[in-house]
Amino acid sequence: MxxxxxxxxxxxxxxxxxxxxxxxxxxxxxxxxxxxxxxxxxxxxxxxxxxxxxxxxxxxxxxxxxxxxxxxxxxxxxxxxxxxxxxxxxxxxxxxxxxxxxxxxxxxxxxxxxxxxxxxxxxxxxxxxxxxGPGDADRYREVAAYNDAVADAVADAHDAVHADTARSFAAFMSNHYVRAVDDATPEVREEFREEYFPRNGWPSDEQLAVLDESLDVIESVAADVDGPEES
Structure with a gap:
């Protein structure tokens, strides 16, 4: 930085x-x-x-x-x-x-x-x-690529309901915090759950019903995805 x-x-x-x-x-x-x-x-x-x-x-x-x-x-x-x-x-x-x-x-x-x-x-x-500074754009691309890779991995291994939420969470973490999806604090998760997701994620009733499970799935899948390096 x-x-x-x-x-x-x-x-x-x-x-x-x-x-x-x-x-x-x-x-x-x-x-x-x-x-x-x-x-x-x-x-x-x-x-x-x-x-x-x-x-x-x-x-x-x-x-x-x-x-x-x-x-x-x-x-x-x-x-x-x-x-x-x-x-x-x-x-x-x-x-x-x-x-x-x-x-x-x-x-x-x-x-x-x-x-x-x-x-x-x-x-x-x-x-x-x-x-x-030139590093900011590079860091954003690196984090966004990682978060998208996690969302793709969720889609490959789990139901579509989790995959759709993973894509929304990846966009939220990349665009609002420039942080990896598995680097979300409890406060950031709460912001996603209560504010961002209902307004910007267009969630289905099924997504809302299993939201906490989806967030746990994302974190679990992310453990097997490489990157990004610490800034």
Whole structure:
């Protein structure tokens, strides 16, 4: 998965130089009193950036899901989940269209949705994730191929009622989570069972009656299907 970029945007680097110059003028030496005070308090020592890597990864995943789905209500749901997730760590997500990048800004930098340059104390606290990395499409194809192979294996070994559900579950896991069918958490299964399948799977009464059995069949069959590799 794409990680944060090493190089901050040019505008941010320029602003950082201005802030450093101002501190030099005020204190008579580079990195003067304000920086020393923060170091003494221990407040900013670990804030580069102060959002966990797993939160960045999940924000990226939710952003990609929102972009991939054709259902606007689902896209809005993914974006809301992402926003709430990063807000728990005091960050605000933004999409930078010119280079297709997800940016997480500390919320104290923001005012009415816009970054205030005079509030940036160090550009290292921002997080940038490219959304156009070449590995994303490859990973999707790999996972989708595996899930389709599991659905085909279910069709070969079991009744059509299980095969039809397996195809719906494969599409759900590939398109909504980019995860293998046998990597579904209980919460993901519940979402499929209660929300996705009734609305998008067009299930028959027979499918609904044996849905839990079908999910168990899918997991059992998947154990004998190779792939995909861990990302």
């Amino acid at each position: 794409t990680r944060t970029n090493d190089e901050p945007p040019e505008w941010a680097k320029e602003r950082a130089r201005e802030v450093m110059a101002a501190e030099t003028d005020d204190d008579g030496a580079t990195g003067g009193g304000a920086t020393d005070d923060r170091a003494a308090e221990g407040g900013d020592a670990d804030r580069v950036p102060d959002v966990p890597a797993e939160t960045v990864d999940e924000a990226e995943r939710l952003t990609r899901l929102a972009r991939r789905t054709e259902d606007e209500s689902a896209a809005a749901f993914y974006r809301e989940r992402r926003d709430e997730l990063v807000d728990e760590h005091g960050y605000v997500p933004r999409l930078r269209d010119e280079d297709d990048t997800l940016v997480l800004y500390p919320d104290e930098w923001m005012d009415d949705g816009t970054v205030q340059l005079d509030r940036i104390e160090t550009t290292d606290r921002a997080v940038e994730v490219s959304l156009s």
